[in-house]
Amino acid sequence: MNPLLAMLHRLFVSMESIERKAVVAALRRAGNVLPASLSLGRRVQLDVHARGRLVCGERVSVLQDSWLMVEDGDAMEFGDDVFISQHCTVSGSVRIGRDTLIAAYVTIIDANHVIERADVPIRLQGGVKRPIRIGEDVWIGASSVILPGVTIGDHAVVGANSTVTRDVPAWAIVAGSPARVLRMREHP
Numbered sequence: 001m002n003p004l005l006a007m008l009h010r011l012f013v014s015m016e017s018i019e020r021k022a023v024v025a026a027l028r029r030a031g032n033v034l035p036a037s038l039s040l041g042r043r044v045q046l047d048v049h050a051r052g053r054l055v056c057g058e059r060v061s062v063l064q065d066s067w068l069m070v071e072d073g074d075a076m077e078f079g080d081d082v083f084i085s086q087h088c089t090v091s092g093s094v095r096i097g098r099d100t101l102i103a104a105y106v107t108i109i110d111a112n113h114v115i116e117r118a119d120v121p122i123r124l125q126g127g128v129k130r131p132i133r134i135g136e137d138v139w140i141g142a143s144s145v146i147l148p149g150v151t152i153g154d155h156a157v158v159g160a161n162s163t164v165t166r167d168v169p170a171w172a173i174v175a176g177s178p179a180r181v182l183r184m185r186e187h188p
């Protein structure tokens with residue numbers, strides 16, 4: 001690489017790292033739980049509002065370009081060893097159990113726009129939030145979307161590119177849009 005570009009790159013990386021440390025320290029002071037074992041990739045955004053709460057277990061990893069959005073009144077909680085890959089969006093009251101894997105480009109948002117009125121633009125009608133619960137040891141395949149109010153049971157698998165509109169039983173393998181049960185995982 002051109003030496004000037006290489007120097008600029010190092011500068012950007014170190015500035016990002018200084019900013020990251022300041023953001024994490026401020027979030028801790030505000031009562032969020034971000035253990036030292038938390039691993040955040042480059043350009044991960046921690047958008048936690050003053051009256052929202054983010055609680056991470058030990059060894060949580062979030063890869064580059066993912067976005068965690070916790071607005072006022074939201075509670076986002078990740079168990080130990082939760083892994084969130086790159087370019088994911090997790091927004092609102094979302095609880096993810098320990099050992100769960102979220103593949104790249106997954107979207108988990110707890111809110112819908114209200115669309116009841118015909119005489120008012122959708123953007124002015126407000127929203128409805130319904131918490132999302134994802135169990136322990138779940139694997140969510142790449143580019144999937146998990147809709148508001150959904151509960152995914154422990155040890156379930158969501159196939160790539162699925163839209164999960166309804167609750168998923170524990171140990172189920174689901175896929176498709178809308179996601180349907182393909183089969184159950186064998187278990188003791």
Ligand SMILES: CC(C)(COP(=O)(O)OP(=O)(O)OC[C@H]1O[C@@H](n2cnc3c(N)ncnc32)[C@H](O)[C@@H]1OP(=O)(O)O)[C@@H](O)C(=O)NCCC(=O)NCCS
Pocket residue numbers: 103104140141142157158159160161162173174175176182
């Ligand atoms: C869901 C998954 C685990 C199922 O694997 P599997 O048990 O080996 O399933 P099979 O390949 O035997 O497929 C069984 C049926 O489900 C269908 N199917 C499998 N995955 C599907 C998906 N993601 N969406 C829609 N249908 C799917 C298959 O077409 C097949 O249908 P058919 O019986 O009509 O031919 C896998 O297909 C998958 O989506 N993995 C996620 C990969 C990923 O996101 N990796 C990111 C890195 S972590």
